[in-house]
Amino acid sequence: MDLSATLLQKASTDHSERERGEAFSAVRSPHPMKILRLAFALALASGITAILIYIAGVSQSYGNNGISEDDLRALVSLRSDFQKCVKANGLGLEALAGRDYCEVVIQFPPDTLPKWRDPKTGELEGLSFEFNLCEAVATWEQVRNSTTILTKEFIDALPNGWEEYAWRRINKGINLNRCENKTLCLEKLALVLPETPPYVPRQFGRCAVIGNSGDLLKTNFGEEIDGYDVVIRENGAPIQNYTKYVGRKSTFRLLNRGSAKALDKVVELDETRKEVLLIKTTIHDIMNKMIRELPIHNPVYLMLGASFGSAAKGTGLKALEFALSICDSVDMYGFTVDPGYKEWTRYFSESRQGHTPLHGRAYYQMMECLGLIKIHSPMRVDVNRVVKWVPSRSTLHAARIASEKVLRRFRSEDDPLGACTLVKKRHTSQVKSTTGPRNVAVKHQQYVKGATMYPLEHSIGDGVLCMVPKD
Ligand SMILES: *[C@@H]1O[C@H](CO)[C@@H](O)[C@H](O)[C@H]1NC(C)=O
Ligand SMILES: *[C@@H]1O[C@H](CO)[C@@H](O)[C@H](O)[C@H]1NC(C)=O
Ligand SMILES: *[C@@H]1O[C@H](CO)[C@@H](O)[C@H](O)[C@H]1NC(C)=O
Numbered sequence: 001m002d003l004s005a006t007l008l009q010k011a012s013t014d015h016s017e018r019e020r021g022e023a024f025s026a027v028r029s030p031h032p033m034k035i036l037r038l039a040f041a042l043a044l045a046s047g048i049t050a051i052l053i054y055i056a057g058v059s060q061s062y063g064n065n066g067i068s069e070d071d072l073r074a075l076v077s078l079r080s081d082f083q084k085c086v087k088a089n090g091l092g093l094e095a096l097a098g099r100d101y102c103e104v105v106i107q108f109p110p111d112t113l114p115k116w117r118d119p120k121t122g123e124l125e126g127l128s129f130e131f132n133l134c135e136a137v138a139t140w141e142q143v144r145n146s147t148t149i150l151t152k153e154f155i156d157a158l159p160n161g162w163e164e165y166a167w168r169r170i171n172k173g174i175n176l177n178r179c180e181n182k183t184l185c186l187e188k189l190a191l192v193l194p195e196t197p198p199y200v201p202r203q204f205g206r207c208a209v210i211g212n213s214g215d216l217l218k219t220n221f222g223e224e225i226d227g228y229d230v231v232i233r234e235n236g237a238p239i240q241n242y243t244k245y246v247g248r249k250s251t252f253r254l255l256n257r258g259s260a261k262a263l264d265k266v267v268e269l270d271e272t273r274k275e276v277l278l279i280k281t282t283i284h285d286i287m288n289k290m291i292r293e294l295p296i297h298n299p300v301y302l303m304l305g306a307s308f309g310s311a312a313k314g315t316g317l318k319a320l321e322f323a324l325s326i327c328d329s330v331d332m333y334g335f336t337v338d339p340g341y342k343e344w345t346r347y348f349s350e351s352r353q354g355h356t357p358l359h360g361r362a363y364y365q366m367m368e369c370l371g372l373i374k375i376h377s378p379m380r381v382d383v384n385r386v387v388k389w390v391p392s393r394s395t396l397h398a399a400r401i402a403s404e405k406v407l408r409r410f411r412s413e414d415d416p417l418g419a420c421t422l423v424k425k426r427h428t429s430q431v432k433s434t435t436g437p438r439n440v441a442v443k444h445q446q447y448v449k450g451a452t453m454y455p456l457e458h459s460i461g462d463g464v465l466c467m468v469p470k471d
Contacts, residue, residue, distance in 0.1 A: 071402035075101040078391050078399035079133060085369035085389035091379055092339050093365055102134035102406060106362040109339070116344065116357055129362045133370070134403035140324065140372055141400050142419060142464065143306055145444070146453040147197040148325040149278070150302040153467055154454050155193075157424040169302055171284040191291050192283050192300045195428060196467075197452055199326045202441040205229045207327035209319045209373075210246055211335035212237050214345030218378040221333055222247040228331070232323055234315050235259040238269055238348050245347060246334070250275050254303065254319045257281045263290045267298055278303045280318055306455035314360060320373060328440060329374070336361055336377040371396060409463075416448045421456070421463030426470050 079097065082104065086095040092109040107128040114125040150169065155161040162182050167173030170188050179185035186193075208228040210216075212235070225231060225247030232252040233239075236259050239250060250270045259266055260279045263286075267273060277300045279287075290296055305321055316335055323330040334347065344357050367373045371390045376383070391399070409419070417423065450469040 067402065067405050070398070071405060072101060074395065074398035074402045075134065075406075077395050078137070079104060081389055081391040081395060082133060082366075082369050085387065085391070086365055088388040089368060089375075090365050093362065095369075098130060102132050102403070103130060104133055104366075105130050106365060108358060108362070112339070112358070114358060116355070125356055125358050127358065129359050131363070131366050133366075133399075134406050136366060136370060137396065137400045138403040138407055138409060139306060140367070140370065142453070142455070143321055143324050145201050145419075145448070146306070146325055146455050146464065147199065147201075148304050148306075148322050148455070149197050149199065150193065150304040151197055151454075152189075152193050152195045153426060153428070153452075154304065154465065156427070157422075157465060157467060159422075169282050171282045173282065188285070188288065189283055189302075191288055192279065192302050194301065196426070198299070198301065200441055200452075201325060201444050202328055203438060204327045205329070205438070207232060207323045207330050208247075209316075209323050209330060209332045209335075210234070210237065211316050211319075211333065212346045212348070213334040213336065214347050215336065215338065215378050216242075216245045216334040216347040219381055220244050221376065224376075224383055225249065225333060230323075230327060232319050233269075233275075234319055236262070236266060236269065240269075240271070242347060252276045252278060252322065254278045254280060254315055254322060256315050260284070261286060263287050263296060263300075264294060267294075267296050273298060276301070278322060280305075280315060304454060305457070314355060316360065317363070320364075320367065324372060330372065331374045331376060332364065333376045335364060336375060336379075338377055338379045417451060417466055417468070419464050420451075420453065420466035422465045424465065424467055426467050428470070 079101070083095045083097070086093050086106065090106075092112075094107045094109075096105045096107060098104050105128050110127070112127055114127060116125045117123060118125070155166050158165055162185060163178040166185050166189065167176045167179050170176065170185065173179075173185075176185060206228050207230040208225050209232045210225065222242075222244045226249045228249070230251040231247060231249045232254065233246075233250050234254050235256055237246070237253075239246065239248060250272075253266065253270070253275050255263075255266065255277060257280070260277075260281065261284060263277070266277065267275070269275075275298055277298050279300065279302050283302060287300070291300060303318060303322060305318055316332075320330060320332065364373070364375060368375050368387055369390060371387075371393075374385075374387055452467045454465040454467070456463045456465055
């Protein structure tokens, strides 16, 4: 059993000196997360003020994680707004406080009937899901300042990038002996590997990410969707014959493995043939052949994503990640499983298996209540709906600073490159400026002094790789 859960139980049932003594000796673990949990457990028993004083003492004696009273207040305040927001916008969802200052549990109403079964265990999906707000606040903020497109400079800059990483992005790359023949690897990746990022943070204004859910057919969102600056679609989602529901515009399309192999069919979905195609997985010889021989003129890239753990593996979340890395604001359509859902359907085909719809729905609600996205669905048809109780900018800012300390992602506030765990200089003189006239994008580039931030995947050790200009 988890230490903090034990402590929680003890704190609420037994206040004897002996138990206290045990609890205090457990603080030997220097990890701030543990300390937070302990503090939280004790706070339940002895009131918050005492604990704040106690915690200040703990952080002093445990050196430099530097979690202050203000930091804890920021986390408490974030969670409190977050809980109100979920209540006000979640259509029956509720966020309960978890085991520490960071954790929340998002719960569906008890009368929700889960329909999805784990194909391996046969178990029905549960009705409550744990999320870590600290992790979410810190990671998503990072995404907004990063590029999510794989580039050559990124592979070049990784320690042993060609030997350790490049082959993983090539189908059957395992046979390439860690890119022993780099020319061959480069050849396979060349058609989808720009030298530097084709997009910069906040390059675009309002973006819409369109899922494939059948509930899109219950409303006519088409016109509304076409009003966005950028529309991002997924896999084989058709446009023709459905424009009333899903709009006509299509700027980007994110592809999983299966759809990417049918690249020739996918390019036909957008009649302008200008859609940018983003492949989530690997480049395949079949795709290279199609791009060369058909030929396919749409830009095609591989996506580079942050690690969000098991909560977030689907194409939908990757599409949101990409959108957040290039847009000011992100709205989502066609993803939700609203109360009373019968089964997971697609707007263009019969129902299908899908995966963990309730978990996904809860995760998206968390994103909405962290001010990252806005959800549109048949039950939220008003385009001007205000998401109530979204934590304010200043609350989010303070909570992010606190979260970075809790997660030990130390960075100095004044240093725009403070988040970089690895810094490399560009070979090329300058990134082609694609920012156009958007002021916020230019400002951001100035703030980071022309650097590009790349998320490092879990296998490479997390963190951020920063490419800084030549000079
Ligand atoms: C490496 O790959 C290139 C491109 O396919 C090929 O021309 C070359 O012969 C290969 N070199 C070796 C040493 O196998
Ligand atoms: C649209 O409808 C027409 C006529 O039924 C059909 O031939 C065509 O394949 C449909 N297109 C898509 C993308 O489903
Ligand atoms: C992201 O960039 C903005 C400026 O555009 C800055 O205020 C913020 O601190 C940056 N966040 C991180 C995590 O680097």
